[in-house]
Amino acid sequence: MCRQCDYSDLLKRSGVSLTVHRLRVLEVIGDSPCPLSHREIHRTLKRSRVVDRVTVYRILDLLVDKGVVQRISSGDRGFRYGLAPSSNHPSHHHFFCSVCGNMQCLDPGALPIDLQALQRSCASLIRNVEVRLDGICGNCLENRGAKDN
Numbered sequence: 001m002c003r004q005c006d007y008s009d010l011l012k013r014s015g016v017s018l019t020v021h022r023l024r025v026l027e028v029i030g031d032s033p034c035p036l037s038h039r040e041i042h043r044t045l046k047r048s049r050v051v052d053r054v055t056v057y058r059i060l061d062l063l064v065d066k067g068v069v070q071r072i073s074s075g076d077r078g079f080r081y082g083l084a085p086s087s088n089h090p091s092h093h094h095f096f097c098s099v100c101g102n103m104q105c106l107d108p109g110a111l112p113i114d115l116q117a118l119q120r121s122c123a124s125l126i127r128n129v130e131v132r133l134d135g136i137c138g139n140c141l142e143n144r145g146a147k148d149n
C-alpha cells in the first residue's frame, strides 16, 4: 500500500468521477510493487467482487487517458499497467523477463536520458519516453540453475 497517495483524491484531481470499481482498479495497481497485466488486475479484483473483463479494460483506458495510470508495452506484445509518474512516484524504466513475463520497475535515475540533447539531435518534440530492458529475471535464472544440477 502506498502511504503517500490518496487514490480517491488522485481520481478527483484527474477529473475521473469516483466509482467503486475505478477506485479498486487504481488500488490494485498502486499496491503492486511491479506493473500488472489486465489479466492480473482482473484476477485480483475477482477475489473481492464480481467485475467483468470488459469493464476492467474500459477503466484502464480511462485511467490511462486521464494520466493516472501508465500503459507500458511488454516483450510479449501485451501491456502492463503501473501508476503514472507523479510527485510521489518518479518516472523510471522497466525490465521485462522473457521467460516468466514479469516486469520489474527499475530505480529512477538508473538509466539517465538526456532528453534535451535528444530533442536537439532529432529536431523533434519528444512527448513520452519508454525504455524497456528485456532479459531473464533473477527467479528464472535461479530455477534454470536448479534444473541444471
Ligand SMILES: [Zn+2]
Pocket (backbone or CB within 6 Å): 002, 003, 004, 005, 030, 088, 089
Ligand atoms: Zn503512491
Ligand SMILES: [Zn+2]
Pocket (backbone or CB within 6 Å): 097, 098, 099, 100, 101, 102, 136, 137, 138, 139, 140, 141
Ligand atoms: Zn522471470
Ligand SMILES: [Zn+2]
Pocket (backbone or CB within 6 Å): 034, 035, 082, 092, 093, 094, 104, 105, 106
Ligand atoms: Zn514501474
